[in-house]
Amino acid sequence: MSSGEAESPEYDTSVAHIARVYDYWLGGKDNYAADRAVAEQVMQAYPDIVYSVRANRAFLARVARYLVGEVGIRQFLDIGTGIPTADNTHEVAQSVAPECRVVYVDNDPIVLSHARALLASDPAGVTDYIDADLRDPEQILAGAARVLDFSRPVAVMLMAILQHVGDEDDPYQVVSTLMGAVPPGSYLALSHPAKDIDAEAMAKMADSLNKMMAEKVTFRDRPAVARFFGGLELVEPGMVQASKWRPANDAEAASPAALWGGVARKP
Numbered sequence: 001m002s003s004g005e006a007e008s009p010e011y012d013t014s015v016a017h018i019a020r021v022y023d024y025w026l027g028g029k030d031n032y033a034a035d036r037a038v039a040e041q042v043m044q045a046y047p048d049i050v051y052s053v054r055a056n057r058a059f060l061a062r063v064a065r066y067l068v069g070e071v072g073i074r075q076f077l078d079i080g081t082g083i084p085t086a087d088n089t090h091e092v093a094q095s096v097a098p099e100c101r102v103v104y105v106d107n108d109p110i111v112l113s114h115a116r117a118l119l120a121s122d123p124a125g126v127t128d129y130i131d132a133d134l135r136d137p138e139q140i141l142a143g144a145a146r147v148l149d150f151s152r153p154v155a156v157m158l159m160a161i162l163q164h165v166g167d168e169d170d171p172y173q174v175v176s177t178l179m180g181a182v183p184p185g186s187y188l189a190l191s192h193p194a195k196d197i198d199a200e201a202m203a204k205m206a207d208s209l210n211k212m213m214a215e216k217v218t219f220r221d222r223p224a225v226a227r228f229f230g231g232l233e234l235v236e237p238g239m240v241q242a243s244k245w246r247p248a249n250d251a252e253a254a255s256p257a258a259l260w261g262g263v264a265r266k267p
């Protein structure tokens, strides 16, 4: 496994990849010239992107804390993990309940090269990493069953990933397969870049990303994102702009965030 350092990387650095572009927006160091060029171009089109990605990470942390602390969830399937940064799902979850079990999934080799950081579990819990594609949910479920007990509630986390599954790959069926495999009392938590918040800037952003990046994006509007929660019970405050979902303070609530976010329970 690579240490993820710049010498002799085992992945193509000449084409921008979203995990590394996103890392740049978050202020990380695991990105290359091609990634930075895309990231900077998007910052021109949508200057608030840096606040928006931070608001997404803050949403992820609030959701994990809520699910462990208020709902009692102890198992997570976090798909589209990204390059490890501050407050990864297992760190937040295990800070509340050390016995939490977290399975991470991503299909980008650079994320795989950093998996060691994600595997530093609290000894009372477990973390695991699966190199797999969201478009193959059966493979993910089979791998996750090594660590997660599917007879007990699981929180499926799909944070800022479904925009990489185009309509031709039926993202609704993918989510329905995942939620079909977990028992009642499980949760779906997701965030999704919005087509209808800061619409003009977001359209320019999608255009830049689709011209320059390996993974294509489909931003979706409120009804299209709400459809992912079909058959599930949204918890308060429902599906909202990610920064408005149970914000810890006024500053968090006021952050620009061109993402829809929500958490729902499987009845």
Ligand SMILES: C[S@@+](CC[C@H](N)C(=O)[O-])C[C@H]1O[C@@H](n2cnc3c(N)ncnc32)[C@H](O)[C@@H]1O
Residues within 6 Å of the ligand: 018, 019, 022, 056, 057, 060, 079, 080, 081, 082, 083, 105, 106, 107, 108, 111, 132, 133, 134, 135, 158, 159, 160, 161, 164, 165, 215
């Ligand atoms: C924008 S980042 C979001 C990271 C993290 N979930 C967050 O919200 O901070 C999207 C991540 O999804 C991964 N990804 C994109 N398409 C994927 C797919 N089809 N299967 C698995 N992972 C995918 C990318 O490699 C990247 O790490």
